[in-house]
Amino acid sequence: MKRRGGDFGRRGVRNAGGPLPEWPSHDDPVRLLILADTPAQRQLKYLIVPLCLVYAIGALQGWGNPTLSLAMGDFGLAAAAAVAAVSCALKAVHESGRARLSWALFAFSATMVSLGNGIWGWYEVVLGVPVPTPGPTDVIFLLFAPPTIVGLLLVAQRPRGIAAWTCMALDGWLIAGSLFTLGWSLALARSTSGDRSDIIKIVLTLAYPVLDILMISMVLGLRFRAGSGDRAALNLALVGLAVTVMSDALWTTPGLNSGYRSGGLLDAGWFAGSLLLAIAPWTGQGVEAHERPRHRTISMLSALTPYIAAAVCTAGVLGGAVAGHAPDTVVLGVGATVLVTLVLRQAITLVDNVFMAQELSAKESHFRSLVQGSSDVIMIAASDGVLQYVSHAVRRVYGFEPEELVGTRLELLIHPEESARVQRELRAFLDGALPAGEADPAMVRVECRIRSAGGTWLHTESAVNRYGDGLIFNSRDVTDRIKLQTQLEHDAFHDRLTDLPNRALFEDRIQHALAQRRGVTPTIAVLFVDLDGFKAVNDNYGHTAGDELLVQAARRLEHAVRIGDTVARFGGDEFAALLVGDPSPRAIREIAERLLSTLSSPYRIADGEVRVAASIGIAFSAPGIAPADLMRHADAAMYRAKDGGKGRVEVYTPDMDADVERRAARAAGRRRVDRDGRLAVSYQPVVDLDTGRVHDVEAALCRVEDGAVPARADHVRLTAGVDGRLSPVGRRLLEESALAAATWRAGGHEIGVTVGLAARQLTGPGFLEVLEETLHTADLPATALTLEIIDNVLPDGDELLLGRIAVLRRLGVRLSLDDFGTGHSSLTYLRRLPVDALKIDRSFVAEVGTCPHLTVLTSTIVRLGLESGLTLVAAGIDSHAQVDILREMGCQRGQGTWFHPAVPGDAIFDVLGQTPLGNSAVRGPRPDPLPEARTPLPVQVPRPQT
Known part of the structure; x- marks a missing residue:
């Protein structure tokens, strides 16, 4: 018995990211052959079709002589199978994982077919003797099927769950049992009706069709993994399998089997099957490369295939009974199992449908709640623009009832100035004519103005997706965002x-x-x-x-x-x-x-x-x-x-x-000026208004102009860096002042020094470390240093400032407010900052005694400071009358040109030796006693506790 080997292909080129097909359609391979589009595919088409035609015509004509006919029937088929084996082996080299093993098994199967045909030719052509049967060729031909079956299993999708495995097994038996019943009725029964003692011959007779039935059942019952290009290769391999199985079925027919000769027309089928396997691995490269990926679903034919097979089986059994043939026990037994399997399959299908209907209902309810609870408006429009569905969110966003919009045209809601543009964009999206560079061809974003129920125009942004032949819109109101964006652009x-x-x-x-x-x-x-x-x-x-x-x-x-x-x-x-x-x-x-x-x-x-x-x-x-x-x-x-x-x-x-x-x-x-060393530190004494003695000295920066004496730089205190750190100038001011004060104290003058800094410098990074290092280096006690806050506005983050002041007070450093009375936050400073002294601004002092209004204000400031337990320092005193009035108010200390102007550091010793300064000593008691310690503030002036 001569058996021409079967051949299957799996896939061509891997296409990562392509959709997984449910199962291939049978017309795709023909389409691939007819509509092959790449140069390589066109060459394959032009090669395989003429070869098959030439072989078929030669076989039909008998090849001219018997010897050539035998050679073409044996060695021709061996060559075609060898080409398929080499092609599959090359494909296996370029693949990896399961794909490599699958193609290697296909190559092995094709090798067995080539070897079997070659041995057949050795007997018929070279030796000129009939091929022995049973013989080695039967064993070799039988070895092609198992590797092919394993290769198909490697590329098949595995069912998920017990129910899926059960359905797959039942579908497989429906197909296999039906085909076996049909094959037994037509041919197999007569093929095995000979000598029952020749068991080997009977086994061989049944083995070929049973293996064919098993393979075709797997192809029809399994679903295969493949990308777009791999799907084309798999489909073409399935065509080769169909041609081979059809040739095998014809060969098992007693009429054709008895009259078979090598090189005949039947060999043309096996020849075509081998060539299809040879080109299958390389088919599909470039095909569908430009098509938009789409999800493939189970076709109606694939779903009905098991039932069609069962119907054919039943028709065969009933047809034999109607024709009056004696019932065959094999047909009755297998047919009965097929009918039982069909009933079980249908029962499982019904139960599965019930569960699927329940799951679908739950999902529908879930998604309906999501849609209805979404803050976005969801609308479904047909291809002509008529709205078919509008979610309930439209009531809150646009002010319409959903029923008002269903059945209306979408363009009626869009602003007339934007309607034409939006329609062009949507039509281009539906037609697939998206602009170059579109990131997501499955979705497009559209921005336009939508009319609300109140007649106003709302700016909206919609994500638009295809929905059947129409579109689904997921729209949100972005009016506030557009307004904010417009405002930001305006502010810029x-x-x-x-x-x-x-x-x-x-x-x-x-x-x-x-x-x-x-x-x-x-x-x-x-x-x-x-x-x-x-x-x-x-x-x-x-x-x-x-x-x-x-x-x-x-x-x-x-x-x-x-x-x-x-x-x-x-x-x-x-x-x-x-x-x-x-x-x-x-x-x-x-x-x-x-x-x-x-x-x-x-x-x-x-x-x-x-x-x-x-x-x-x-x-x-x-x-x-x-x-x-x-x-x-x-x-x-x-x-x-x-x-x-x-x-x-x-x-x-x-x-x-x-x-x-x-x-x-x-x-x-x-x-x-600082880089060239043209900044200097000047000192001005702060005098006790009662005794005229120097109580403190204020240090400030002065600019030394070319050819001029030092002049006070009004707040040219270049002390702050850009990030709140002390600049080199500020650090120099602090260090020189501390060293000078330590020198005065070592000379017998128990006085302190006042340094003005901004609040952001007190809270700046590294300030405490610089301060402690400065005091330690100068050997100056912290109680001899007063830090004067020179800001007019309380900075943001004052909690940090309050914390830093608390740390400074624990060290013993005194705090003072400079220029009190100016700016709009002086009272805020007094209420919130736990300072020790207030310096009354020179603009108030200058008008004391001449301007009644400012005199009253100054008196109020002094009284407020005294009630708060603070030391009062008057700045800018330039007359004896101002000293008298301020002293009568209760102000304890003062500074200004009346006592002494600011002098360089080397001249301050002479000033300290002059007592009293400004002839300001006054006999008699003060109107109010000098506060010895800071007392708690009255209730009406709340202050933070430190």
């Missing part, structure tokens, strides 16, 4: 206080104006405006009043310029104006004078009126001038106006560049 180019354009937007508009007038003779003008006297308003009335003045000034500037002009604020009290429209220089000058007049009018601030002046600089554009140069010219003209007496208008001239260079040189000199 506008001043927060006045809402005027800032420097960045102003420069952009200058650039735009210059670009529009490039090559045109008429010019544009830039005005720089600086408010003269603004700092005095801040100091006397507080920052709130200063901010109100800036807002009023901004509104005046806006109303004074023309439509199309731009007014901007650069910060502080600096404004700018861009005048366009090709005005003449004379008209620009008139506008500037009008600005000067309106800015100089009184401002109503804090129930009173204040006046400030303005200095205005004008610069005109010139061909080729850059925006930065134009602004620099306007700035130079503005400074010329300030230098000329303020309250003026100046037009830029080239000689003003020298002024700019001089100012830059002076600024650079100030930056170099």
Whole structure:
């Protein structure tokens, strides 16, 4: 008996990320052969089809002579199978894991087919004798099936759960039993009806069809793992298997079996099967590479295959009974098991359907609750734009009832200005014509305005996915986000206080104006405006009043310029104006004078009126001038106006560049002052108003000007670094002051030293370490050091400041508030900070005795300090009358030129030897006793406990 080996392929090229198919459709391999698209596939198609046709025509014609017919029937099939074996072996080399083993098994099966046909040819062609049967060829041909079956199992998807395994086994027996029954009725029964004593022959007769039935049952019953390209290779291998099994089935037919000859038409089927196996590993490369991946589902044919097989089996049994044939026990037995299996399979299916229906109902309920509870609006629209479903969230977001929108067209909700764009985007998404670079082809985001039930337009963002032939929208209201984004964009180019354009937007508009007038003779003008006297308003009335003045000034500037002009604020009290429209220089000058007049009018601030002046600089554009140069010219003209007496208008001239260079040189000199050693520490005594004796000394930085004596630098205390650390200058001030105080005390003067620092320096990183190291190095007791907080505004994070003050007080360091009475937070300082002394600002002291209002205020400050248990120090005393009045108020200490001006460190010893200073000793008792210790604050002035 001659058996031509079966051949199967698994897959071509791995396609990581491709979907896992449920099971391949039978028309895909034909499509692959007919619609092969890559050059390699076209070459394979052009090669295999002619070869199969030539072999079929030759077999039909008998190859011309018997010898050639035998050679083609034996060695031709052996060669085709050898090519398939080599192809599968090469594929196995390039694969890994289960795929490598699977292809190696396919290669082994093809090798057995090639070897069996080669031995057959050796007997028929070379030796010229009939092939012995049973013989070695039967064993070799039988060895092709088991490796192929194992290879198929390696690439099959494993069922999950007992029910799935049971269904797979039942489906397999339905197919196998039905095919066996059909095959037994048609051919196998007659093939085994001979000599029953020849067991080997009967086994061999049954082995081939049983193995074929087993393989075809596996192919029909199993589901295989494969990517897109692998699926094509697997499908083509299944075609080869179908051709081989069909040839085997025809060969088992008694009529064909008895008349079989090598090289006949039946060999053409086995030849085609081997060639299909040879090209299967390399099929599918590039096919579907450009198709969008999609999930494959079980086809109706695959689901009905077991039942079709059972129906065929039943029809065969009934047909034999109707025809009057004697019942065959094998057919009846196998058919009965098939029917029982069918009943069991159907029962399992019914039970499975019940559970699936319950699970589906639970999932539907779950997802319905998710949809209805979602804050996003979910809408489903048909391909024509008609809304088919709207979630309940639409009631809260858009104000509509869901029933109002179902059945309406989506475009009726979209803003008319955006409707056409949205429809184009959605149509392109449905058609798959997405723009290049689209990250997720399964989803697209659309932003548009949607009409609410109240008639307002809401900004929305929708994630759109395909839903059947239509679309599903997951939309959310992003109006607040859009408003915030718009506000942030506005704030990035506008001043927060006045809402005027800032420097960045102003420069952009200058650039735009210059670009529009490039090559045109008429010019544009830039005005720089600086408010003269603004700092005095801040100091006397507080920052709130200063901010109100800036807002009023901004509104005046806006109303004074023309439509199309731009007014901007650069910060502080600096404004700018861009005048366009090709005005003449004379008209620009008139506008500037009008600005000067309106800015100089009184401002109503804090129930009173204040006046400030303005200095205005004008610069005109010139061909080729850059925006930065134009602004620099306007700035130079503005400074010329300030230098000329303020309250003026100046037009830029080239000689003003020298002024700019001089100012830059002076600024650079100030930056170099510490580096060049031109900063010094000066000392001013703090005197007891009762005795005139020096009680303390205040240390401050002074700038040593070239050729001049040291002059007090009013708060040129360059002590703070950018991150709150002490700068080198600040550390130098602290160290020199501590060393000087230690020297005074060693000389017999038991006095302390006061150093002014900002609050952020007290809380800065490393300050305590620097302070402790300084005191230790100078050998100065902490009680001899007073740190004076010089801030006018309580900084953020004052809890950290309170903690740091508590640590300093535990060390013994005394704390004082400088310039008390100025700024809007002095009372806040007094209430919250546990300090030891208050220094009354010189602006109050200067008016004591001359201004009743300020005298009362000063008296109130003194009384408040005394009630709080604090030491009062008056700054800026320059007359004996001020000493008397302050002493009568109860102020204990003072400093100023009346006692002694600030002096360098080497001159302070002479001052300390002078007692009393300022002839300020006064006989008689004080109105109030000097507080010996800090007493608890009264209830009406609460203070934090330390």
